[in-house]
Amino acid sequence: MESKNAKEWKCPVEVILAMVSGKWKIMIFRELASGKPVRYNQISDNIPHVSAKVLTQQLREMEADGLLRREIFQEIPPRVEYSLTECGLGILKAMMELRKWGYGLKDVDMSKCEECGAYRLYYDE
């Protein structure tokens, strides 16, 4: 059995990459980019093909990582709103540096989604 150092020893870049690595998290960032609270269904509607289970799962992971907050309104019907925290907004901003390089890469399809009409991730164009 090997030492577990490789797992226990954390690097700031790897920690952040782990927090944003999830199939739909970039798109969740986009939906919350304004900083304003957004309802669950609004997020769901703007992200085609994601199942409720997986979306919820990724939202919970992001909440646990401190990227977003979740507010529950005890109403009928129920309402839940999500919004990015300061940390989430800061990381989103940092990712824009990666985005600048991404634009220069070949094999990147920058067209909009045919279904929702949006880019996967945009920011003050």
Add this chain to the structure above:
Amino acid sequence: MESKNAKEWKCPVEVILAMVSGKWKIMIFRELASGKPVRYNQISDNIPHVSAKVLTQQLREMEADGLLRREIFQEIPPRVEYSLTECGLGILKAMMELRKWGYGLKDVDMSKCEECGAYRLYYDE
């Protein structure tokens, strides 16, 4: 069967995240951060716990993605050197923005590796 749009439609941030997402790729970036060519064993020696198979695999993926170049010298014993491309260096630099935020996060162990004495990823301190 669903539309495959979700997979075919590429986002610049996701493309880059995919390119740097590999258990050892951040550490490979660190080894090549100087921009100078580095031999295979030099990389391997500075990254504890990685097997030859996986290290080679990740190096090849990064080469295919245009992040690094691989030079083979037909000598005995054989010599192979790796170095970051302009693209790789640019992405490394962009990742430093993520790193700034990472430093502010809780649960990030910033101590050096006990075996190799280095941080997983550093850059002109």
Add this chain to the structure above:
DNA sequence: CCGGATCCTAAGGGATACTG
């Protein structure tokens, strides 16, 4: 409306042995 519980599959990564 916003999920939880359960089951399943694909793929990244690890252990070990071997080689031009």
Add this chain to the structure above:
DNA sequence: CAGTATCCCTTAGGATCCGG
């Protein structure tokens, strides 16, 4: 020195059904 070749296992993510 710098890798291949196999075999194996864990885990993220998906499908489907159920519930406050």
